[in-house]
Amino acid sequence: MTANDGRVIAFPGVETQPFGLTIVVPAYNEAEALPHTHAKLLTLAHLLKERRGLSVELLYVDDGSRDGTLAVARGLKAEGADVQVISFSRNFGKEAALLAGLDQARYGAVLFMDADGQHPTAVAETLIAHWLDDGYDVVFTYKAHRRDEPWLRTFFVNAFYGLVNAGVRQKIPADAGDFRLLSPRAAQALRQLPERGRFFKGLSSWVGFRQIGVPYEPDPRRQGEAKWSFLGLLAFSIEGLTSFSIVPLRMASLFGAVLASIAFIYGLVIMAETLFFGHSVPGYPSLFVGIMFIGGVQLLMIGVLGEYIGKILSELKGRPVYLIGEHLLKRAADNPAAS
Numbered sequence: 168m169t170a171n172d173g174r175v176i177a178f179p180g181v182e183t184q185p186f187g188l189t190i191v192v193p194a195y196n197e198a199e200a201l202p203h204t205h206a207k208l209l210t211l212a213h214l215l216k217e218r219r220g221l222s223v224e225l226l227y228v229d230d231g232s233r234d235g236t237l238a239v240a241r242g243l244k245a246e247g248a249d250v251q252v253i254s255f256s257r258n259f260g261k262e263a264a265l266l267a268g269l270d271q272a273r274y275g276a277v278l279f280m281d282a283d284g285q286h287p288t289a290v291a292e293t294l295i296a297h298w299l300d301d302g303y304d305v306v307f308t309y310k311a312h313r314r315d316e317p318w319l320r321t322f323f324v325n326a327f328y329g330l331v332n333a334g335v336r337q338k339i340p341a342d343a344g345d346f347r348l349l350s351p352r353a354a355q356a357l358r359q360l361p362e363r364g365r366f367f368k369g370l371s372s373w374v375g376f377r378q379i380g381v382p383y384e385p386d387p388r389r390q391g392e393a394k395w396s397f398l399g400l401l402a403f404s405i406e407g408l409t410s411f412s413i414v415p416l417r418m419a420s421l422f423g424a425v426l427a428s429i430a431f432i433y434g435l436v437i438m439a440e441t442l443f444f445g446h447s448v449p450g451y452p453s454l455f456v457g458i459m460f461i462g463g464v465q466l467l468m469i470g471v472l473g474e475y476i477g478k479i480l481s482e483l484k485g486r487p488v489y490l491i492g493e494h495l496l497k498r499a500a501d502n503p504a505a506s
């Protein structure tokens with residue numbers, strides 16, 4: 168089967184294996200955490216098989232890690248659940264890793280979970296129950312609270328969602344994370360989207376169907392460190408914003424119109440003063456401030472335009488979102504220790 172932008176899906180599982188779940192785990196420099204996470208996921212897989220008759224495969228995407236993540240992933244045992252390992256030719260970012268997982272998933276439903284073990288398997292069970300028992304298509308999670316995060320971050324997060332959701336029909340739920348479950352038809356819908364700049368939170372909200380959010384408390388990270396920097400988050404936000412909203416462009420036009428109107432009225436006032444009262448024109452400082460202000464605003468708005476043009480360029484180039492260096496599949500049956 169071929170996705171509509173030419174990416175080949177190697178394992179055409181969607182039609183043949185609708186009743187199953189692929190757990191996609193993006194991993195970047197997670198060599199230490201991976202074995203622990205794998206053990207937890209195997210337990211979850213066993214449980215789902217026993218209680219629900221659900222076949223589960225674990226799909227690890229090594230996002231060009233520089234530590235031993237790939238070697239560790241290769242060695243993971245397929246005990247009772249199939250294991251796929253995909254490694255990228257370099258670091259392409261978490262969104263690309265999620266997309267690769269979505270493309271290569273052999274089972275219908277897809278669950279995204281982090282490799283660092285911060286996403287509790289108990290919550291994963293809740294997500295799966297919402298899909299199997301209540302028929303939801305997109306089950307996303309959001310952090311129960313942001314108490315221990317700096318207020319500046321909370322402020323930016325709120326500003327971001329305010330902008331993205333302004334005047335939009337299908338709102339992106341604020342605070343939603345990547346930890347989410349997609350039913351077979353939601354996963355298939357996401358595969359059909361042709362864009363390269365991926366912003367999964369937004370896209371999986373965009374596809375519609377029946378959606379529900381589940382609050383959860385992330386477990387603390389056991390090993391390694393979080394990989395997001397302030398600049399990284401900023402870039403990610405701009406990516407999300409330009410993918411989902413043209414509000415910044417509208418704001419630019421609106422702001423320009425307001426400034427021009429003020430300038431026009433002020434111009435009339437000055438003319439009237441000179442014509443009727445004979446006042447001379449005082450004050451270069453105010454002129455200077457005015458020019459600086461207009462110059463700054465123009466540069467800012469050109470920057471906004473530039474973001475969108477850059478986006479058009481990268482979509483136009485049509486490069487693949489990721490390059491796979493290695494891809495292996497271990498079947499549970501291949502493993503003598505399999506139950």
Ligand code: UDP
Nearest residue numbers: 193194195230260261264281282283393394
């Ligand atoms: N990750 C990735 N590629 C990257 C950065 C992160 O695949 O370039 C993975 C990482 O290994 C982890 C998940 O994305 O499994 C979330 O990363 P992290 O724990 O750093 O972020 P946070 O938990 O703060 O959202």
Ligand code: MG
Nearest residue numbers: 281283285393
């Ligand atoms: Mg984490």
